[in-house]
Amino acid sequence: MAWCCQIVDNKFRQKVIIMEKGVFIAFEGLDGSGSSTQTSMLKDYLAKKGVKNHVTKEPTNNLIGGLIRGALTKEWRASNACFQLLFCADRAHHLDREIMPTLEKGTVVITDRYFFSTIAFGSLDCDVGWLRSLNMPFPVPDIVYLIKVPPEECIKRIGSSRVEFELFEETEKLKKVWQTYERLAAEYPNIHVVDGIRSKEDIHNDIVRIFEEYVVKKQKKL
Numbered sequence: 001m002a003w004c005c006q007i008v009d010n011k012f013r014q015k016v017i018i019m020e021k022g023v024f025i026a027f028e029g030l031d032g033s034g035s036s037t038q039t040s041m042l043k044d045y046l047a048k049k050g051v052k053n054h055v056t057k058e059p060t061n062n063l064i065g066g067l068i069r070g071a072l073t074k075e076w077r078a079s080n081a082c083f084q085l086l087f088c089a090d091r092a093h094h095l096d097r098e099i100m101p102t103l104e105k106g107t108v109v110i111t112d113r114y115f116f117s118t119i120a121f122g123s124l125d126c127d128v129g130w131l132r133s134l135n136m137p138f139p140v141p142d143i144v145y146l147i148k149v150p151p152e153e154c155i156k157r158i159g160s161s162r163v164e165f166e167l168f169e170e171t172e173k174l175k176k177v178w179q180t181y182e183r184l185a186a187e188y189p190n191i192h193v194v195d196g197i198r199s200k201e202d203i204h205n206d207i208v209r210i211f212e213e214y215v216v217k218k219q220k221k222l
């Protein structure tokens with residue numbers, strides 16, 4: 001597998017791929033943070049500029065993604081570990097079959113969620129060190145947009161119909177997920193935290209600015 005991790009001094013080091021042609025972008029955030037909205041706005045922007053782009057998401061619509069959706073809707077029961085391993089298997093297949101071949105064609109690939117979601121959401125039930133090591137082989141995107149919206153606002157946007165106690169529990173869970181996201185943001189320079197409590201257009205303008213700055217920097221390097 002072209003994207004698989006390198007072993008240096010017996011330690012796993014996560015590989016940052018600098019693609020000559022394509023740009024690999026991921027959107028991350030709590031559910032309801034607006035990642036789908038911004039993915040679609042960035043896609044429209046690129047299309048208008050005549051930039052070849054491809055939008056995708058995780059879990060995927062492939063076979064393993066289907067198993068994940070089945071577990072999410074409780075059609076079958078997966079243990080916490082099994083659930084996280086499925087996300088990783090889905091990602092490995094996603095990279096092999098879709099992301100890497102598309103990047104190699106010089107296309108901008110935008111994925112709505114990637115391995116940061118597995119670490120952040122998985123941290124509720126699984127050991128973070130284990131989740132990190134599982135995800136270590138996967139390439140780090142060129143740009144990761146982490147949209148910051150407080151849990152209370154996310155729940156409001158999703159329109160949750162849960163009762164008060166469940167809402168409190170949900171909010172507490174999302175706060176923990178966000179803490180893990182913030183730790184990741186402090187470690188990965190490619191993560192850009194974007195303030196998501198603004199108009200969709202203002203957020204989009206920030207996203208475009210970051211993308212354009214990245215392209216200019218990359219052109220200087222190549």
Ligand code: ADP
Pocket residue numbers: 029030031032033034035036037038157158196197198199200203
């Ligand atoms: P996600 O994909 O992160 O779950 P969505 O993009 O589906 O989030 O957005 C969730 C809801 O919030 C949608 O109803 C969407 O229209 C709304 N929304 C998205 N961005 C904003 C924003 N900046 N301000 C207010 N509402 C927003």
